[in-house]
Amino acid sequence: MYARKILQDLREWSVRPDRKPLVLRGARQVGKTTAVNLFSREYECYLSYNLDIGNDKALFDDKNLSFEDFVKALYFYKDMPVTSAKTLIFIDEIQNSPHAVERMRYFYEKAPHLHVISAGSLLESLIDRHISFPVGRVEYLYMRPLTFDEFLLAIKENGSYDALMQNPAPSYAHEKLLKLFHDYSLIGGMPEIVARYAEHGDIVKLSRIYDLLLTAYSDDVEKYASSPSKASLIRHAISAVPQEAGRRIRFQNFGNSNYRSREMGEALRTLEKAMLIDILYPVTQTRLPLSPDGRKSPKLLFLDTGLLNYRAGFQKELFTATDIQSVYQGRIAEHIVGQELISRARYSIDHPSFWVREKKQSKAEVDYIILNNNRIIPIEVKSGAEGRLRSLHQFMDDAPHATAVRIYSGPYKIDRLNTAAGKPFTLINLPFYCTCVIDRYCDLLS
Numbered sequence: 401m402y403a404r405k406i407l408q409d410l411r412e413w414s415v416r417p418d419r420k421p422l423v424l425r426g427a428r429q430v431g432k433t434t435a436v437n438l439f440s441r442e443y444e445c446y447l448s449y450n451l452d453i454g455n456d457k458a459l460f461d462d463k464n465l466s467f468e469d470f471v472k473a474l475y476f477y478k479d480m481p482v483t484s485a486k487t488l489i490f491i492d493e494i495q496n497s498p499h500a501v502e503r504m505r506y507f508y509e510k511a512p513h514l515h516v517i518s519a520g521s522l523l524e525s526l527i528d529r530h531i532s533f534p535v536g537r538v539e540y541l542y543m544r545p546l547t548f549d550e551f552l553l554a555i556k557e558n559g560s561y562d563a564l565m566q567n568p569a570p571s572y573a574h575e576k577l578l579k580l581f582h583d584y585s586l587i588g589g590m591p592e593i594v595a596r597y598a599e600h601g602d603i604v605k606l607s608r609i610y611d612l613l614l615t616a617y618s619d620d621v622e623k624y625a626s627s628p629s630k631a632s633l634i635r636h637a638i639s640a641v642p643q644e645a646g647r648r649i650r651f652q653n654f655g656n657s658n659y660r661s662r663e664m665g666e667a668l669r670t671l672e673k674a675m676l677i678d679i680l681y682p683v684t685q686t687r688l689p690l691s692p693d694g695r696k697s698p699k700l701l702f703l704d705t706g707l708l709n710y711r712a713g714f715q716k717e718l719f720t721a722t723d724i725q726s727v728y729q730g731r732i733a734e735h736i737v738g739q740e741l742i743s744r745a746r747y748s749i750d751h752p753s754f755w756v757r758e759k760k761q762s763k764a765e766v767d768y769i770i771l772n773n774n775r776i777i778p779i780e781v782k783s784g785a786e787g788r789l790r791s792l793h794q795f796m797d798d799a800p801h802a803t804a805v806r807i808y809s810g811p812y813k814i815d816r817l818n819t820a821a822g823k824p825f826t827l828i829n830l831p832f833y834c835t836c837v838i839d840r841y842c843d844l845l846s
Contacts, residue, residue, distance in 0.1 A: 403550070403553050404431065404435060404546070404550050405547070405550065405746070406431075406435050406541070406543050406746065407435060407438065407439055409541055409746055409747075410422075410435070410436075410439045410517075410541075411439075411442070413539075413541070414442075414515055419512075419515070420508050420537060420538050420539045421504045421507045421508055421516040421517070421518065421537070421538045421539075422516065422517045422518070422538070422539055422540070422541055423494075423504075423517075423518050423519070423533060423538050423539070423540050423541070424436065424517055424518065424519040424540075424541050424543060425519075425540055425541070425542045425543065425675065425749075426519075426542060426543035426544065426675055427521065427617075427674060427675040427676050427703050428521050428616060428617065428620070429590060429591070429592065429613055429616065430543050430544060430545055430590070430591065430703075431543065431591040432492075432519045432543050433492055433519065434591065435543065436448075436488075436490050436492075436517055436519065437490075439488070440488050440490065443486050443487060443488040443515070444483075444485035444486050444487070445480060445483055445485045445486065445487040445488070446487070446488050446490070447474050447475065447478050447480065447487065447488070447489045447490070448478075448489075448490045448492070449474075449489075449490065449491050449492065450492040450493055451491065451492065451493045451494055451495075451496040451497050451500060452492075452493045452496060455477075456477075457496055457497055459473060459474075459477060460491070460497045460499060460500035460503065461497050461499050461500075463499060467503070467506045467510055467511075468510075470503065471511060471514070474489060484513075486515070487513075487514055487515065488515045488516075488517065489507075489514055489515065489516045489517070490516075490517050490518075490519075491516070491517070491518040491519070492518075492519050492520070493519070493520050493521075494518040494519065494520045495520035495521065496520075500518070501518075501532070501533055502534075504516070504518065504533060504534055504537065504538050505534035505537040505538075508534070508537040508538065509537070521620070521674060521675075540747070540748070540749075541746060541747060542675075542745065542746050542747070542748070542749060543746070544589075544675075544739075544742065544743045544746075545588060545589030545590050545591070545703065545704045545706075545739070545743075546589035546590075546591065546594055547589065547740055547743045547836045548564075548580075548581055548584050548740065548833055548835070548836045549561060549564055549565075549836050549837070550589070551580075551584045551589060551594060552564065552580065554594045554595070554598055555594070555597065555598045556598065557580060560573065560576060560577055560580055563577065564577060564833060564834070564836075564837065565837075567840055567841075567844075568812045568834075568841070569812065569831075569833070569834065571811060571812075574811050574812075574831060577831070577833040578809060578831060578832065578833060580833070581831075581832045581833040582718075582721075582724055584736075585705055585709075585718065585724050585732060585733075585736045585832075586603065586706065586709060586715060586718045586719060587603060587606070587706045588704040588705050588706015588707055588708075588709070589704055589705075589706065589739070590609075590613060590704050590706060590707065592609055592613070593606055593609055593610065593613075593706055596609060603715070603719070607710070610706070610707060610710040610711075613707060614707060614710075614711055617638060617676060618635065618638055618639070620674070621634045621635045621638065624670050624671075624674060625670075630666075630667070630670075633659060633663055633664065633666070633667040634667045634670055634671065636655060636657055636659070636667070637654070637655070637664065637667040637668055637671055638671065638676070639655070640654060640655025640656075640657070641655075641668075641671070641676075641677055641700065641702055642702055642707070642708045642711035642712040643655065643712055644700055645677075645700050645701055645702040645708050645712075645731075645735060646699075646700070646701070646708075646728070646731035646732065646734055646735040646738075647699065647700070647731060648697040648698065648699050648700075649697060649698060649699070649700045650697055651664040651665040651668065652664070654668070668700075675703065676702070676703045677700060677701060677702055677703065678700075678701040678738075678742055678751055679698045679699075679700060680692075680698055680699040680700075680701065680738075680751065680752065680753055680754060681693060681694055681696065681698045681699075681753065682696050682697075682698070682699070682753060682754050682755060682756040682765075683753050683754075683755055683756075683769065684755070684756060684757065684758075685776070686755070686776060686795055686798040686799040686800070687776065687798075687799065687800050688774065688776065690753065690769075690771075690776065692753055696756065696758070699738075699754055701735060701738045701739065701742065702735070704739065705732065705735050705736045705739055708732075708735060709732065712728075714727060714728055714732060718732060723783070723809050724736070724809075724832070725781075725782075725783045725808070725809060730781070730782075733781055733832070734767055734781045736832070736835075737767070737768065737779070737781045737807055737832070737835050738752065738768065740835040740836050740838075741768055741770060741779075741835065741838070743836070744770070744838075744839065752768045752769060752770045752779075753768070753769055754766060754767055754768050754769060755769050755776075755778060755791075755795055757791075757794060762794070764790065764791035764794045764795070765791050766778045766779070766780060766791050766792055766795050767779055767780050767781045767782075768781075770838070770839075772839055772842040772843070772846070773842070773843065773846040775799075775801045775803065775842075775846070776799065777803060777804065777805055777842055778792050778795045778796070778799070778804050778805070779804075779805045779806075779807060779838075780792045780804075780805070780806050780807070781806075781807045781808070782806060782807075782808060783808050783809060783810075789804075789806060789827075790820075792804050792806070792827075793819040793820055794819075796819050796823060796825045797819050797820075797821050797823055799825075802823075802824060802825040802826055803825065803826050803828065803842060803845045803846075804825055804826070804827050804828070805827070805828045805829075805830060805838065805841075805842070806827055806828070806829050806830070807830050807831075807832060807834075807835055808829065808830075808831065808832070809831065809832060810829060810831060811829075811831060812829060812830060812831060812834065812841075813829045814826060814827070814828060814829070815827040815829060826845055828841055828842065828845065
């Protein structure tokens with residue numbers, strides 16, 4: 401386990417006076433269990449339970465135990481004395497026991513001195529619909545694949561990491577950071593993939609792990625589905641997503657199928673609950689509050705760009721490309737930027753959106769928008785001259801602020817421009833590798 405931002409989030413959670421039991425959310429294999437096990441080293445007492453294991457599940461399902469006796473049993477089953485020492489309790493795969501979910505509220509109400517973390521996959525759909533996490537008595541933290549800065553530390557590029565953390569990153573580091581980001585875009589951020597790549601640096605040897613991860617997600621279909629027909633739907637969705645990711649989609653006939661909009665929409669939303677995909681709906685506003693339009697075609701992103709590259713067959717093209725913008729009509733570049741932007745939100749499920757104007761005489765689309773200091777910042781992932789960013793210019797004409805971002809392969813620079821209508825604005829030109837720290841650059845112009 402390498403240094404990940406989630407560890408600092410866990411430390412901050414542990415010292416808050418208003419701390420609540422924590423639900424750690426994330427797709428399978430993004431490193432949730434490993435992160436908690438590493439974090440547990442900071443505790444005097446660690447009690448770990450996995451509800452995929454029969455004996456562990458039976459303990460949590462025992463409704464005859466009072467909560468007080470249940471807590472004593474947690475220590476007893478691990479052959480530990482009940483202690484006043486700082487204690488972390490980890491409940492993994494909690495979705496296997498609705499009664500364990502119910503007990504979370506009592507940890508908050510009756511044992512606030514205990515530090516409790518639970519984790520699981522597809523919690524909302526796998527737990528009985530009459531059972532839900534107690535509102536107001538738990539808090540959530542979301543975990544994604546490694547971001548680029550975490551990737552640098554994982555492959556022991558500490559000097560490159562230090563350069564990236566400077567504001568701005570020094571110009572002498574540009575080419576190397578760009579090359580490393582190219583590698584990151586090719587490999588992705590799944591922890592096991594990155595760990596193996598850090599060991600031998602050979603992408604060919606990673607094929608088996610990519611296959612195992614994709615097979616594991618496919619095998620989970622039966623858990624996600626409530627009937628054989630829904631299992632077929634979800635299985636098709638999983639197989640088709642990598643080909644459709646990175647662009648706007650329609651549910652009707654998704655992935656060259658005969659499935660109807662309603663049933664495919666349900667299947668894709670199930671995958672979104674499992675955090676295997678993100679469905680981004682567009683907005684038409686340039687000022688707060690934002691209201692995504694569910695009637696318009698959404699944009700689809702897959703869990704990890706490395707998995708997408710492998711499943712869709714883009715690895716060879718990306719490996720030989722000199723600019724990721726040239727691969728698959730720029731969709732891989734846009735996808736990896738989206739993956740980085742989504743990872744910004746670790747305390748909520750909120751993710752970036754994109755902006756559209758679909759008037760007959762004036763159609764426009766901006767790749768992404770993010771919130772920064774109560775501003776809606778437009779982001780274009782695009783090479784070429786600044787003056788060709790027509791959709792971004794149209795957005796800025798209506799925006800109540802004067803800051804926009806272009807992400808590309810070039811160096812960091814600031815341009816003072818005017819829209820076609822004459823409105824002055826500032827364009828922050830960021831190299832791809834700065835996406836993971838984009839807020840820091842936007843803050844400079846707040």
